[in-house]
Amino acid sequence: MNKLEKARINIDLIDQEMAKLFEKRMQEVNEVIAYKMEQGLPIFDQKREQQVIEKNLKYINNNELKPYYEAFLNALMGISKEYQSKKI
Ligand SMILES: C=C(O[C@@H]1C=C(C(=O)O)C=C[C@H]1O)C(=O)O
Known part of the structure; x- marks a missing residue:
């Protein structure tokens, strides 16, 4: 297995965990x-x-990643608000 295949297997596993966490977060957004x-x-x-x-930015150790993580959180909260707006 080459480096690309190995990295993609790991990304798939991470995405799987994140999908579960996304569902859990949205369940709380429902509340x-x-x-x-x-x-x-x-x-x-x-x-x-x-x-x-x-x-949450405090949990990011790599400074280079902080602006990207901030953008990720903003996107996540945007999705959360869009979801909430459909419930009203
Ligand atoms: C979920 C909420 O609603 C909105 C979405 C947020 C989020 O997804 O974290 C945070 C604040 C609100 O703008 C909340 O008020 O907690």
Whole structure:
């Protein structure tokens, strides 16, 4: 097996774990939107989004990757808000 094949096998395994985590996160987003609907709260919470970014960037050791991880989190939260907006 060459380097490319090995790396792709590892990427597939990582993507598999991330798919499970994505589903788990969205299940919690479901709880959030149910609460927000009950309480009449808006979907977008800028302060919370800032906290999510600050908190999670601390887990990234490689500085080069930080802006990419921030973009990833922003995309993830964008998807979460799109999903929530379909429930209202
Ligand atoms: C899930 C929420 O709704 C929105 C999406 C967020 C997320 O996906 O982490 C964070 C803040 C909100 O803009 C929330 O308020 O916690």
